[in-house]
Amino acid sequence: MxxxxxxxxxxxxxxxxxxxxxxYKDRGASLLISYAREHKVSSLVEDSSGNAGCSIAAYSARAGISCEIFVPEHTSVGKLRQIESYGSKIRLVKGSREDVSRKVLEQIWENFYASHVYNPLFxxxxxxxxxxxxxxxxxxxxxxxxxxxxxxxxxxxxxxxxxxxxxxxxxxxxxxxxxxxxxxxxxxxxxxxxxxxxxxxxxxxxxxxxxxxxxxxxxxxxxxxxxxxxxxxxxxxxxxxxxxxxxxxxxxxxxxxxxxxxxxxxxxxxxxxxxxxxxxxxxxxxxxxxxxxx
Ligand SMILES: Cc1ncc(COP(=O)(O)O)c(C=O)c1O
Missing domain, CATH: 3.40.50.1100 (Rossmann fold)
Structure with a gap:
């Protein structure tokens, strides 16, 4: 400070x-991904305006969990490159941030949904x-x-x-x-x-x-x-x-x-x-x- x-x-x-x-998203991602690793999650999905995606991707890489991040197509290029560099897949979604949230909901039945918004651990x-x-x-x-x-x-x-x-x-x-x-x-x-x-x-x-x-x-x-x-x-x-x-x-x-x-x-x-x-x-x-x- x-x-x-x-x-x-x-x-x-x-x-x-x-x-x-x-x-600051690292604070939440650290706890949420530690939980996922403890519960032997092998793949996860997340939706984000960019920064939560960067954090979830980084901590997933560290935990050996495969990760896919859904983001709006107008997300800053720097954040997209950062997510990719951690080895995560990126899914660019047309439309608003809410459209991205709707899209990821179609994927959560096969994957752990590491949502920084819904999951209280974050x-x-x-x-x-x-x-x-x-x-x-x-x-x-x-x-x-x-x-x-x-x-x-x-x-x-x-x-x-x-x-x-x-x-x-x-x-x-x-x-x-x-x-x-x-x-x-x-x-x-x-x-x-x-x-x-x-x-x-x-x-x-x-x-x-x-x-x-x-x-x-x-x-x-x-x-x-x-x-x-x-x-x-x-x-x-x-x-x-x-x-x-x-x-x-x-x-x-x-x-x-x-x-x-x-x-x-x-x-x-x-x-x-x-x-x-x-x-x-x-x-x-x-x-x-x-x-x-x-
Ligand atoms: C840099 C930055 N500040 C603040 C926020 C706001 O977080 P929240 O949407 O959880 O209120 C975000 C969310 O992505 C962010 O990236």
């Missing part, structure tokens, strides 16, 4: 772009981010944590992690969860604004934040509840705000992908509302080299 200055205030940032495959891997944040703060909770959200695999993991530390008496309060969505694809932000329990149907536009371009989040109701229960909010960021932040970050030595920059664009908006003395933590979720050739 590093200290950064954002809009004149100090914040702390977890550098998850430095994990083995270059994104969330019990990503919860380690909350454990590390508290450990690095001397077993204290931050005031707020700013995370991106599409399908919520980081957000829900963080919510479980802080919840477990709280119920175990290790921390005395839960941080507010500040959830960032791209305005072009914001079913959860819209539902939050309208005070709805379930995600809103939206007419999504394309966004440079490919990792959070999720029109119908499967765990949407759970995500909305986790944010509300924490006292947190949703923040929307425009394409211009994402691109501006993405271009600013390298000038401070940080090369992250556009989806990760979206989080920091949201952090900039939240920071003006944060309380005096509030410890605010955020995350660099993906490395810039993955999308550098786009």
């Amino acid at each position: 590093i200290e950064e200055e954002v809009c004149g205030k100090k914040v702390l940032i977890k550098m998850d772009q430095l994990l083995p495959t270059g994104s 969330l019990h891997g990503t919860k380690t981010l909350a454990f590390e944040v508290c450990e690095q703060l001397g077993w204290k909770s931050p005031g707020a944590i700013v995370v991106p959200v599409g399908n919520g695999t980081l957000l829900l993991g963080v919510s479980i992690g802080f919840g477990e530390l709280h119920s175990g008496g290790i921390i005395d309060h839960l941080p507010k969860i500040i959830a960032v969505q791209a305005e072009n694809c914001a079913p959860l932000l819209r539902a939050f604004e309208l005070n709805r329990k379930d995600p809103e149907g939206v007419d999504a536009q394309s966004t440079v934040a490919e990792g959070i371009a999720i029109e119908r989040p499967i765990r949407g109701t759970q995500i909305l509840k986790a944010v509300r229960d924490s006292g947190g909010i949703f923040v929307g960021v425009s394409e211009q705000e994402i691109i501006d932040t993405w271009k600013e970050l390298p000038k401070r030595g940080h090369f992250v992908e556009q989806t990760a920059a979206a989080t920091i664009a949201g952090l900039k908006k939240y920071i003006s509302k944060s309380g005096p003395g509030e410890t605010v933590v955020s995350v660099f979720t993906g490395h810039g080299l993955k999308t550098a050739c786009e």
